[in-house]
Amino acid sequence: MNATRSNTKAIQPLLAALRDFDEATVRAALQQLMAPDAIVHMCQPFGDLAAEALYDTCFAPLYESMPDLERRDTILVSGKTPEGNDWIGCCGSYIGTFAAPFLDIPPTGHLAHMRFHEFYRFVGGQIVEVQAIWDIPELMMQANAWPMVPSLGREWHTPGPITQDGLLDATDREDRAHFCQTHVLQMLAALVRHPAEPVEAMELERFWHLKMTWYGPAGIGTARGISGFRHWHQIPFLNAMPDRGQFPDETTSHFFAEGDYVAVTGWPNMVQTVTDPGWMGIAPNDQKIEMRSLDFWRLDGDKIRENWVLIDLLDVYRQLGVDVFARLREFNKARNIGPLNFPIGGRL
Numbered sequence: 336m337n338a339t340r341s342n343t344k345a346i347q348p349l350l351a352a353l354r355d356f357d358e359a360t361v362r363a364a365l366q367q368l369m370a371p372d373a374i375v376h377m378c379q380p381f382g383d384l385a386a387e388a389l390y391d392t393c394f395a396p397l398y399e400s401m402p403d404l405e406r407r408d409t410i411l412v413s414g415k416t417p418e419g420n421d422w423i424g425c426c427g428s429y430i431g432t433f434a435a436p437f438l439d440i441p442p443t444g445h446l447a448h449m450r451f452h453e454f455y456r457f458v459g460g461q462i463v464e465v466q467a468i469w470d471i472p473e474l475m476m477q478a479n480a481w482p483m484v485p486s487l488g489r490e491w492h493t494p495g496p497i498t499q500d501g502l503l504d505a506t507d508r509e510d511r512a513h514f515c516q517t518h519v520l521q522m523l524a525a526l527v528r529h530p531a532e533p534v535e536a537m538e539l540e541r542f543w544h545l546k547m548t549w550y551g552p553a554g555i556g557t558a559r560g561i562s563g564f565r566h567w568h569q570i571p572f573l574n575a576m577p578d579r580g581q582f583p584d585e586t587t588s589h590f591f592a593e594g595d596y597v598a599v600t601g602w603p604n605m606v607q608t609v610t611d612p613g614w615m616g617i618a619p620n621d622q623k624i625e626m627r628s629l630d631f632w633r634l635d636g637d638k639i640r641e642n643w644v645l646i647d648l649l650d651v652y653r654q655l656g657v658d659v660f661a662r663l664r665e666f667n668k669a670r671n672i673g674p675l676n677f678p679i680g681g682r683l
Contacts, residue, residue: 431446
């Protein structure tokens with residue numbers, strides 16, 4: 336069994352434990368699979384963690400806030416990077432009844448969902464590195480507690496692939512995986528030709544399907560079609576930070592592919608300067624910032640049909656001197672943010 340297939344098999348007990356969440360099973364699965372010296376890169380506000388701190392720092396408060404917590408994976412991509420590293424990328428949502436505050440976000444008493452992109456690097460059958468973004472702003476919005484500007488794109492419960500094949504094992508389709516990864520890399524290379532070259536240099540129609548959907552993070556939202564992608568994300572993004580893609584020596588990206596799917600992770604994998612207004616209501620201050628963007632693409636034939644993107648926007652705000660959580664507390668200080676007192680999932 337090759338390493339890619341072996342790692343896909345090895346992660347299944349952890350995914351099963353997270354799906355049918357209970358503390359003892361998840362702790363045991365993490366201890367079994369993660370190397371003792373593994374490093375965990377979590378999104379803002381969690382930061383970098385040792386493997387042994389992952390459950391208590393991240394999962395325990397989430398489980399406390401959602402007593403019937405479950406995890407639903409919609410995409411799993413496993414592969415080897417050109418540098419020879421073995422990665423698995425997972426996409427989906429944590430779902431449960433939002434019954435107690437999480438990171439000072441007021442509970443709603445209703446079903447809530449929080450999207451995740453989690454990437455795991457394997458060595459010798461164990462996880463040695465994690466890079467993960469939880470879409471915490473998405474949870475804030477469902478609680479009507481998002482204290483920043485509204486999204487330009489559509490906010491909703493982001494779906495899985497239209498083909499419903501995101502969890503199928505496609506490790507035997509190496510030629511297809513190579514084609515898809517090459518296509519995505521060529522698309523990204525074309526994107527950075529603008530604004531030095533006219534907008535046509537990005538060749539969007541060459542790379543993207545007519546019915547493409549770009550599933551952006553909460554705070555940006557989903558965009559449909561090339562026109563929607565340009566209006567609701569790309570134009571404001573490029574206007575604000577026209578030098579994006581110009582600092583390759585300051586970033587690291589790990590690309591890998593399986594079947595029709597391509598994934599990338601990096602911590603950070605973008606660096607740019609906020610020189611102009613227009614993106615998420617942020618005032619320009621000529622500050623260079625880092626971005627963590629964890630992405631999945633699905634190709635339909637020879638075009639990109641779907642693209643799932645999470646950016647650690649809370650960390651972007653942090654770098655610019657904006658404490659979103661402090662504003663969250665101010666924005667919601669007249670609300671009762673204590674736990675709700677009614678039975679949920681047999682635990683309350």
